[in-house]
Amino acid sequence: MATDKNRATAAAILPLVGGAQNVTSIAHCMTRLRLSLADRSLVDDEALKALPAVMGVVEDDTYQIVLGPGTVARVTPEFEALVEEARSAEPTAAPEHVLTADELAAQGAEIRAARKAKNSTPFKLFLRRIANIFVPLIPALIGCGIIAGINGLLINLEWLPGITPALAAIASGFMALIAVFVGYNTAKEFGGTPILGGAVAAIIVFPGVANIEAFGQKLSPGQGGVLGALGAAVLATYIEKWCRRWVPEALDVLVTPTITVLLSGLVTIFGLMFLAGEVSTGIGTAANWLLDNTGAFAGLVLGGLFLPLVMLGLHQALIPIHTTLIEQQGFTVLLPILAMAGAGQVGCAIAVYKRLKHNKSIRTTIKSALPAGFLGVGEPLIYGVSLPLGRPFITACVGGAAGGAFIGFFSMIGEKVGSTAIGPSGWALFPLLDGNKGLGLTIAIYGGGLLVGYVVGFFATYFFGFSKQMLVDLNADVDAGESVVARGEAAPSAPTPVEGDDGKERQPAAV
Template identity: 75%
Template sequence: MQTSNDTAAALLPLVGGPANVTSVAHCVTRLRLGLADRSLVDEEALRALPGVLGVVDDDTYQIVLGPGVVGEVAARVEALLAPRTTAEELASLGAELRERRRQRNATPVKKALRRIANVFVPLIPALIGCGVLAGLGGLLVNAGWLPGLTPALAAVSSAFMALIAVFVGYQTAKEFGGTPVLGGAVAAVVVYPGVAKVTAFGVHLAPGQGGVLGALAAALLGTYVERWCRGRLPGALDVLLTPAVTVLVAGMVTLYGLMFAAGAVSSAIGTAADWLLTTTGAFAGLVLGGLFLPLVMLGLHQALIPIHTTLIEQQGYTVLLPVLAMAGAGQVGAALAVYVRLRHDTSLRTTIRSALPAGLLGVGEPLIYGVSLPLGRPFLTACAGGAAGGAFVGFFAMLGDRVGATAIGPSGWALFPLLAGNRSPALTAAIYAGGLLTGYGVGFLATYVTLRPGASDLGPLGAARPSRGTMEGGSDSAPRKDHVERS
């Protein structure tokens, strides 16, 4: 069995060796490497490496390894890289990498969304853990079991959410170049109980008003104030005055402006989400479920994390996540159709068998980058399946049966322990399961009907590419004599 040590040692030479790696990071499923020269990457060999589920060439070079494994591999890669280069070499590689990033990500909106996502991604494990415990506590309360334990369980599951603004502030300052603890200190103003004594715009503030959006704005302002002070105060005064001025200025602006404004935005998000699903539920679900896979493909789905977190703060669950999770169901259905339809492509079927369990649990990247996107049409039909599943869940929202999730991160079948809503747990789970089955079915049928045997020779979005498994200029199903199976 391939271990994380084996995977790390095997992939380093394929990305140009240790000297070509300038940074190492990871998210829930992807190892993110900064590379000095991407032309040194042997992508074909990297994709064929056991344990590698796909690669994404983005602002960082991303290797899809799956949850759990990615953290172990990232730690091992970091261990293998130290020591690797001199300080001068590292500075030179870093400067080159920053320039390449600047050229590749020229869109300000795209850069801003990714930086905001970077603030929230490290918080996902705590959101998942607390969400699972909150769901368990709810089940115990509804069943009347262990009444002496449920208050303690509620305290454990709710403490993080009560102070999440502090963590958001810390991560915001860290991401945008400030002192993390100062970001946390400024954001703590948002949840401090004493703000109830402060009057702004003629009304008393409420602790937590503005939520994570207020904390994000407060810490971002604090970071800019800190950087402004650092460049203008001499060293002796900088130690004393910069932290004080940062907390004072950012804190006062937060109290007398940001909390009020962010509170209005947060309330609008909650109102809009409720209206969207209760009024236009089926159509909204169709659109959201159908467009989510392209967002995942671009890595922009993480920009929705602040919205999910805001809804969880306000309502106890996010009604958007179960709808968006239907995209993964469409992806699974499409992959199953490819597996049945292209029965002679043993390499592709092997890829599907290895990636399908992760897909059922909501990790869609292996199927996206290993199956549907390279084939083209299955990616579009997977989106159709996601749209159908989203419309199913949205239709029930129009009837007043809301399905939500108490945490973000998992989807697919892994989301069941995190489901919540305004109906019984059984009905909530049944609606979500019905959406999954709809997504599977429509994704399968749409793919099976539109995909021809031998269509593994289609390029992205169905464009023809040089044949590897068929005769040039002949039938799609006629095998070539020099056919070589893909690894």
């Protein structure tokens, strides 16, 4: 049974991350189980990577275990249940005092703080907060996007005319109120009362704002969109915190919510809606102008630089832009171009597989990670193959640039390709595709871009991804689970370890 399989996966992971007492918080995103750990040194990275269900591990502000879309949502509840069961089964007192849970947590907190300090710049922390606001919305965006695509297909085929209005309502309801959800998550992320953030953001989509004039023009329901909602909720959070400091406790329950909603609501109506509306319009205009006038070049740059942006954590800045474009135009024209980075990564991995015919370890990693790579989950290939090798990471970016240029070229000649939701990539993006010239042509252009990314990524890596010395050293007959270093064979130039974006030291390949 699937439940037994998911529970078995969770049971296999738990001891390898140090047991229940070492886990201080549990969460998950689209593909990763995210754990806060008291003591990072208790984790067995290699054993985790060897588990069949684990595609890779990433260390950032949390310890992230890549399980893939769908799987992570099923394994996480089982993992949480096992942690609770293990904690409840532990005796209330230990016969010997070795180290208390609080002491262990304190030590772990110090270790995490030291690691995070290396990589926690204010800008990156801000981007993480933005991502924390929008990432929880992705499942609804995907579900509604797919329903919208199905509905559009039925309308074009003139099938089930009695059902299509209902499907349109189902697909559009969430998008009509997305500002409320953004406001709720924003207040929660910035330390305010979530429902107050949602209440202030709801003003933006209230039909009655059409009777209000600001900056010499009538407001429109939805004006400012998700950016206005984000700004309104942040303002509400700061006003609420100010009120908590000055309002007497006996009056807090009445005065604080009233002042928070009133002041932030007035600023939203007579300032933020207009300003955020202008910014949102500018984003849509800029994206369309960029692809209409410099499509191939813009696609080349965006597709080629997306993997480095992901490595630096800067890709999170694009999430509000994608959401704004979807809200305005029904789809984001940027995501299909950025998805080409994954295609270049897949082509690169296949080339590595072909070139390193005798390295069973790397070939085993590629065989297990490629299916996820085709579906747009690139972390296993990035962290397990291309990035550690060095040169192949660059040639993977070349493949992404070529695929991006292909889609950008068609956008430049008027054939726009977009996605109705964010999150999926690779083949998983096909059900979410939309465009301005019909679904068939949109699918063909996106599929062509993937093919270009695969082919260019493959040939760029095959011919330029390895030096002669790398091929000699990496083509040794290495069994799965064993590496050249493990066998005591040093790299030719003994390069100095470099610190990656996640604070971990990596040994770059000789290039």
